[in-house]
Amino acid sequence: MTELPVTETPRPARRRLSVDRRREELITAALELFSRRDAEHVSIDDVASAAGASRALVYHYFGGKQELYVAALRSAAELLESRLRPQGSGRPLEELAAGIARYFDFVEQHAAGYAALLRGGPANRAGEIGEIVDGVRGRLFLLIQRQMRVAEPSPVLRATLRSWIASVETAGLDWLENRDIERAELERLLVEDMVALLGVAARRDGEAARLLHALTGDQPG
Numbered sequence: 001m002t003e004l005p006v007t008e009t010p011r012p013a014r015r016r017l018s019v020d021r022r023r024e025e026l027i028t029a030a031l032e033l034f035s036r037r038d039a040e041h042v043s044i045d046d047v048a049s050a051a052g053a054s055r056a057l058v059y060h061y062f063g064g065k066q067e068l069y070v071a072a073l074r075s076a077a078e079l080l081e082s083r084l085r086p087q088g089s090g091r092p093l094e095e096l097a098a099g100i101a102r103y104f105d106f107v108e109q110h111a112a113g114y115a116a117l118l119r120g121g122p123a124n125r126a127g128e129i130g131e132i133v134d135g136v137r138g139r140l141f142l143l144i145q146r147q148m149r150v151a152e153p154s155p156v157l158r159a160t161l162r163s164w165i166a167s168v169e170t171a172g173l174d175w176l177e178n179r180d181i182e183r184a185e186l187e188r189l190l191v192e193d194m195v196a197l198l199g200v201a202a203r204r205d206g207e208a209a210r211l212l213h214a215l216t217g218d219q220p221g
Contacts, residue, residue, distance in 0.1 A: 023061050026051050028112075030072040035115035039069050070128050076113030077136045080106050084143055093215045095147045096194060100168070100187045107172045108183065115176060118169050140165055148211055156205035160197050167193060
């Protein structure tokens with residue numbers, strides 16, 4: 001009896017990806033992990049496994065975990081900033097509402113990147129990581145200045161705007177964690193929060209009073 005030749009089951013072909021595409025996959029996997037765990041609790045092996053890649057490949061692209069962490073957060077920061085660029089030239093309050101909507105588009109569509117970017121306390125914000133996060137906040141602050149037609153904010157107005165930015169960040173993280181409020185309702189709440197904060201500041205600062213008037217049409221007190 002003639003034996004039939006044994007045929008080996010062909011192995012699935014390994015995907016050939018461009019350098020940029022492979023790097024993007026690794027960053028996406030890393031952001032997902034960093035959004036759920038502190039960086040010190042995520043290993044290169046974890047990232048490689050999540051991305052379906054080898055440990056050596058991760059090192060080839062990034063050199064180590066710190067470099068990967070920095071690249072992942074920078075990627076998220078750049079994407080968020082691109083979403084926040086002014087889109088129109090309407091009334092300041094309308095532009096603010098539109099900016100909040102674009103911000104939450106990013107929060108919803110890139111939850112892992114947003115959470116990884118803002119997760120953790122001051123202890124995780126030293127060095128280059130802190131520069132990335134502070135850079136996002138600084139550019140967001142400048143964007144709000146432009147939208148509100150504020151050239152150089154007074155100390156009271158500066159503190160008010162920065163306090164509002166912190167509340168927006170916190171609201172975004174809370175919404176991702178709980179999802180127990182409609183996104184549109186949360187966006188309206190944050191716009192109203194801005195008006196309320198300016199109302200308090202307006203009692204102490206003429207520039208805040210003028211900005212409140214520009215937003216709402218109310219006469220400064």
